[in-house]
Amino acid sequence: MFKRSTSTPIRPVAPVIEEPIARYQQQLRPGPLSSPSILPFNIGSTIVNPVDGSEYHLIQPLGNGSYAVVYMAQEKNTGKFYALKCLSKANLSDYHLEIQHNEVRIHERLSHPNIVKLDHYFETPDWLFLVLEYCEGQDLYYWLTQNNDAKDPITGKLLSEKERMAMVKDVFLQILDAVGYCHKKGVAHRDLKPENFIVMIKNDSEFKGIQVKLTDFGLATDEEESVDFDCGSKPYMSYECRNSTNGTYNPRLADIWSLGIILLNMLYHRSPWAD
Structure with missing residues (x-):
């Protein structure tokens, strides 16, 4: 049987999570999609879009990518479920911040029934959040x-x-x-x-x-x-x-x-x- 594989980031960098984030961390429960060892935000906490005030209630972890954690989240006003991809900006160079935004720029161009839709994105000084279509599977x-x-x-x-x-x-x-x-x-x-x-x-x-x-x-x-x-x-x-x-x-x-x-x-x- 073949094994799960790990992505290699472009010109990899190892971001260090700053100490204030530590209070949000908790162990990730084992499961078929669980590969990160810690979570940057507690299950049950809320992420707020600073632009329009929309609130995303974190329900459970869905998995991780090269340098991100993805949660199942529910938008408070509409009740709609999303996959919220959280990318840390901690200690990233301008080059690597541009790589993060490149993901948004490319994904926004794509609309196809066999591609997860990027609904929108928002950011804070420390994080970039991608609000993605939630796919149950x-x-x-x-x-x-x-x-x-x-x-x-x-x-x-x-x-x-x-x-x-x-x-x-x-x-x-x-x-x-x-x-x-x-x-x-x-x-x-x-x-x-x-x-x-x-x-x-x-x-x-x-x-x-x-x-x-x-x-x-x-x-x-x-x-x-x-x-x-x-x-x-x-x-x-x-x-x-x-x-x-x-x-x-x-x-x-x-x-x-x-x-x-x-x-x-x-x-x-x-x-x-x-x-």
């Missing part, structure tokens, strides 16, 4: 490791191998739709892996079956050629991204390499290599 890694591809998503009936292959095909085509749309918009994701796709089971009048959504544009770029080598998650990095044999590499072609590894994960529940 599991990431693709957890979905595969629980062998959920072996049973009907609605009835739970065990599938024949032919039926399983049909479901894998449907899921992978949705993944291709999401990434293909990004590429048509001039965007390379650069961190494609099962952990960055959310699998949702829908059973209503509008849709029955599996819907997949791509998330986490923290390493995305609209550059035609990139000099950010070792960018992404190592098991999914292309050869030219991991080995700077040339001065640059094409990040969209690197995405296509990553898609091939994801397909192998889905077909065999294994990775072709072990790092």
Whole structure:
């Protein structure tokens, strides 16, 4: 079975959380999406948008990215649920602050049924908050490791191998739709892996079956050629991204390499290599 992977930030920096934040920290309960060891804000606390006064009540942690924690949050006035991505600005250089805002700039351009929507964002002197569409489901890694591809998503009936292959095909085509749309918009994701796709089971009048959504544009770029080598998650990095044999590499072609590894994960529940 392949293992969860960790993203490598662009030209990585290790931000130090300032001491005043410590009073908000608590241990993160174990779970399929829980990888951060501490939480910067207590469950049950409220984050306030300083621009319009809207309040976001933190319900539970959903997971983390390269340098962020994501919470399930409820907006007080509307009652609507969101995924609130919290990015610390602590001790970041101007360059790395620009990388944070680059995620917003790129994600705002994307609107597709297989991509998590960025509703809006706001910031304080210490934090950048991305208010994202909340998608109830599991990431693709957890979905595969629980062998959920072996049973009907609605009835739970065990599938024949032919039926399983049909479901894998449907899921992978949705993944291709999401990434293909990004590429048509001039965007390379650069961190494609099962952990960055959310699998949702829908059973209503509008849709029955599996819907997949791509998330986490923290390493995305609209550059035609990139000099950010070792960018992404190592098991999914292309050869030219991991080995700077040339001065640059094409990040969209690197995405296509990553898609091939994801397909192998889905077909065999294994990775072709072990790092």
